[in-house]
Amino acid sequence: MEKIDIRRRNLLAGSAGAVVLLASSRLMAQEARPLPEYVAYKDADGLIVHSNNTIETLRSAQGVQPVTPDRLLYVRNNVTPPPASILEDRDAWEITFEGVGEPRTLTLGELKTMGVETMAMVLQCSGNGRAYFEHSPGGTPWQTGAAGCVMWTGVPLRTVVERLGGAVSGVRYVTGTGGEEIPEGIERLDVLVERSVPIEALDSIMLAWDMNGEPISLAHGGPLRMIVPGYTGVNNIKYINRLALTEDETDALIQATRYRIHPVGTEGSPEYPSVWEMAVKSWVTGPSESASAGMNQITGLAFGGMNAVESVEVSVDGGETWEAAEFIGPDLGRYAWRAFVLSKELEPGTYTIVSRATDSEGNQQPEETEPNEAGYNHNGWRRPGLEVSVA
Amino acid sequence: EAEAPDEAKLELGRTVFLERAQPACGICHTLADAGTEGAIGPVLDDLRPTVEVVTRAVTQGIGPMRPYTDLSEEEIDALAHYVAHVTGAE
Numbered sequence: 001m002e003k004i005d006i007r008r009r010n011l012l013a014g015s016a017g018a019v020v021l022l023a024s025s026r027l028m029a030q031e032a033r034p035l036p037e038y039v040a041y042k043d044a045d046g047l048i049v050h051s052n053n054t055i056e057t058l059r060s061a062q063g064v065q066p067v068t069p070d071r072l073l074y075v076r077n078n079v080t081p082p083p084a085s086i087l088e089d090r091d092a093w094e095i096t097f098e099g100v101g102e103p104r105t106l107t108l109g110e111l112k113t114m115g116v117e118t119m120a121m122v123l124q125c126s127g128n129g130r131a132y133f134e135h136s137p138g139g140t141p142w143q144t145g146a147a148g149c150v151m152w153t154g155v156p157l158r159t160v161v162e163r164l165g166g167a168v169s170g171v172r173y174v175t176g177t178g179g180e181e182i183p184e185g186i187e188r189l190d191v192l193v194e195r196s197v198p199i200e201a202l203d204s205i206m207l208a209w210d211m212n213g214e215p216i217s218l219a220h221g222g223p224l225r226m227i228v229p230g231y232t233g234v235n236n237i238k239y240i241n242r243l244a245l246t247e248d249e250t251d252a253l254i255q256a257t258r259y260r261i262h263p264v265g266t267e268g269s270p271e272y273p274s275v276w277e278m279a280v281k282s283w284v285t286g287p288s289e290s291a292s293a294g295m296n297q298i299t300g301l302a303f304g305g306m307n308a309v310e311s312v313e314v315s316v317d318g319g320e321t322w323e324a325a326e327f328i329g330p331d332l333g334r335y336a337w338r339a340f341v342l343s344k345e346l347e348p349g350t351y352t353i354v355s356r357a358t359d360s361e362g363n364q365q366p367e368e369t370e371p372n373e374a375g376y377n378h379n380g381w382r383r384p385g386l387e388v389s390v391a
Numbered sequence: 392e393a394e395a396p397d398e399a400k401l402e403l404g405r406t407v408f409l410e411r412a413q414p415a416c417g418i419c420h421t422l423a424d425a426g427t428e429g430a431i432g433p434v435l436d437d438l439r440p441t442v443e444v445v446t447r448a449v450t451q452g453i454g455p456m457r458p459y460t461d462l463s464e465e466e467i468d469a470l471a472h473y474v475a476h477v478t479g480a481e
Contacts, residue, residue, distance in 0.1 A: 033437050051433035078455060080430040138453050183431065185418045191431060191455040253455065 038081055039219045043071045048145065053077040056145030059285045064299050064339035066329040067120065067212060068148030075219050076125045076146060078193050078254060079180040082218075082239055086179070090215060090223035095207070099245030101165020108224050111207060115159040119206065119229060120332035122149050122303045126232035126259055126275045129369075129378025135264050137375030144283045144384050149303070149337045152227045154208030161202065161245070171245040172199050176226040179239030189252050195235050195259075196249040197228050197276060204229050207240070229335040230306035231276050232377070234259055249274075261372045268374065278305030280365055281379040282312050282340070282357035284386050291390045293348045300325070303337035304359035311358050314342040318352035319367065319382060325355065334360075346390045354385035396472040404473020407466045412449075412459055416470075419456070424477035432456060439480040445471035 035044050036052040046061030055075040062068070086093070091109030125146035127139055140146075157174070161167060178193035197205075206227040209216060216222030221238030228235045234254065249255050249270070259275040260268035282302035302312040313322040325340040332338075340355070358364045369380040396404075408416045408425050417427025421434040432454070440448070449467050452458040462470070475481040 036434075036437075049437075051438045053433060080432075138447060138451065183418050183429070186414045186431070187457075190457060191419075258454070 038084065039075055041071060042073075042075075042219075046072045047074075048143075050140045050142075053080060054140040054142075056140075056142055057148065059144045059283065062145065062148075062285050062301060064285065064301075064328060064341065066149060066332060066336070066339060068150055070212060070214070070217055070220065073123070073148040073150065073220065074125065074146045076127075076140075076233060077219070077238075078234070079178075079182075079191055082179055082181050084218050086239065087215070087218060087222055090209065093223040093241075095224060095240055096242045097160065097164050097244070098242070099168055099171050100161055101168065104164065106160075108209060111155050111160065111224075112209070114163055115155045116153065117156055117206065118151055118153045118210075119227075120149060120151050120336035121227065121229045122147060122278070122305075122335060122337050123233055123236065124148075124278060124281075126234050126376045127374070129380075129384065130375035132378050132380065132383030133369070133371055133375045135371050135373075135375075137373060139375060144285075146233070147337075149301075149332070151210075151212050151332075152206055152208040152225075153210035153213070154206045154224075154227065157205040157207060157226075157243070158203050160207065167199070167202070167245045170247050173197065173246045173249055174199060174202055174205060174228075175242075175244045175246045175250050176237035176240050177242035177244075178237050179241040192252045193237065193254060194250045194252040195237060195255055196246065196274075197231060197235050199245065201228050201231065202245075207243075230278055232259075232278055235276060258374070259376065260374070261376060262374070264371050264373050266373055275376045278303075279377065279379045280304045280307070280309065280357050280359040280363050282309075282355045282365060282381070283384045284314070284353050284355050287388060291346065291388050293346060293390050296344050296346050296390075298325070298342045298344055298353060300340050300355045301337045302327075302340055302355065302357040304334070304357070304363075307359040307361050307363070308334040309338055309357050310360045310362075312338075312340045313356050314340075314344075315354050315356070316344065316346070316351045318385065319354055319356075322356065348390050351388045351390060352385050353388055354381050356381040396469075396476055400469045401473050401476060403466065404469035404471070404476075407462065407470040408473060411466060412462060412470065422474065422477070435474055436478055439478045440474060441480050442471040442475045444480075445474045 033049040093108040096105045128142045128146035131141035173196035175196040208227045226237040226240045257268040260272040262272040284300040286299040302309045314325045325342040327338045365381045369378045419429040419431035
């Protein structure tokens with residue numbers, strides 16, 4: 001089987017006079033892998049299965065949905081999830097708190113008595129868009145589908161920390177540990193899912209038990225997940241069983257050498273920036289069927305990462321000229337995405353449709369993202385463009 | 392399509408998969424032919440990695456998987472052909 005090369009596929013599909021999106025999804029379907037058992041409930045028709053631990057959403061399925069349902073939400077597990085039995089008695093799940101005045105272990109049932117909030121947030125894999133880097137980084141060649149916008153319900157971490165006597169002095173990071181089971185025979189720190197984020201994030205972190213109004217599924221981190229709004233997916237620790245306020249970052253490889261922004265050809269190490277905050281980004285999700293001449297609705301999704309998204313423009317000539325698109329649907333807050341649309345008369349011909357978003361601080365998507373070895377944080381506007389033939 | 396590897400190479404590849412590679416591949420990977428049911432990394436029967444993909448993963452590491460520095464070129468080549476062959480990738 002050939003390594004997926006979306007750039008070549010786009011070109012072929014474009015020259016064949018087909019809509020790129022449809023063509024590439026058909027090619028994917030020919031080599032479709034089965035949905036793994038733990039996500040058998042998901043909608044296979046709207047997903048691309050890269051492996052049992054990496055599954056992305058087709059952009060045609062993302063459409064203009066303000067909230068992504070579980071059945072269409074991408075999956076990225078660094079380590080295969082623990083057994084489903086951990087969900088049998090959710091309220092009995094335990095999490096140990098350290099680096100606070102009164103360190104102790106709390107059950108999820110106890111956390112639920114301390115406070116509750118709900119927020120919408122874009123959950124996006126650090127490697128979303130990796131397929132668009134020219135240097136073909138190793139790892140899953142995600143396109144636009146390793147992202148979704150979901151509603152989390154849980155208790156604010158600051159509330160829990162206050163109840164436990166506040167942070168001890170000198171702490172600089174919030175470190176969360178995942179509850180995946182690590183078999184004997186391999187180094188624990190090689191595969192341990194443990195991430196540290198700057199202590200500044202403490203005020204916005206949530207310990208969540210519901211996603212989109214339902215108990216979080218196993219694939220997405222239930223019974224309890226640490227949510228760090230505006231940060232990439234890996235920082236949102238699933239099955240969290242330990243939360244420590246720490247002076248130093250964890251030594252787990254997933255923090256020390258992986259998920260670092262380092263130059264092409266170099267090895268990751270702690271001297272390079274960690275993959276934490278997300279930047280402004282958008283992509284077009286339609287038209288996804290063969291387009292006909294006349295009025296077309298060009299749709300897409302845009303978000304600001306750490307900041308609210310302010311505006312988005314669409315170009316049908318590969319970035320030569322731009323027109324303002326309109327946001328549609330509700331504004332779910334700073335960390336959510338917004339669907340956009342540009343109603344446009346299209347004459348017969350071939351169009352390269354791209355979108356470019358700007359956040360509330362005036363940051364705009366670049367044309368290209370500077371390459372980094374592992375292919376993280378792609379937010380360039382040119383490469384995810386759609387080539388559409390209108391007949 | 393690559394030419395089918397000879398029996399000796401496949402046998403060596405299977406031995407590398409089960410015994411010589413340390414930690415053993417099967418601790419993390421499910422591979423029906425080898426009878427392993429590891430559940431940390433991708434299920435190789437579903438992933439169907441090519442010779443090139445296996446070679447890259449073993450020599451350079453990928454994700455939580457570290458590079459295997461104690462295997463010879465011959466062993467890595469045999470391992471890659473074995474995995475690609477029994478999963479039907481090549």
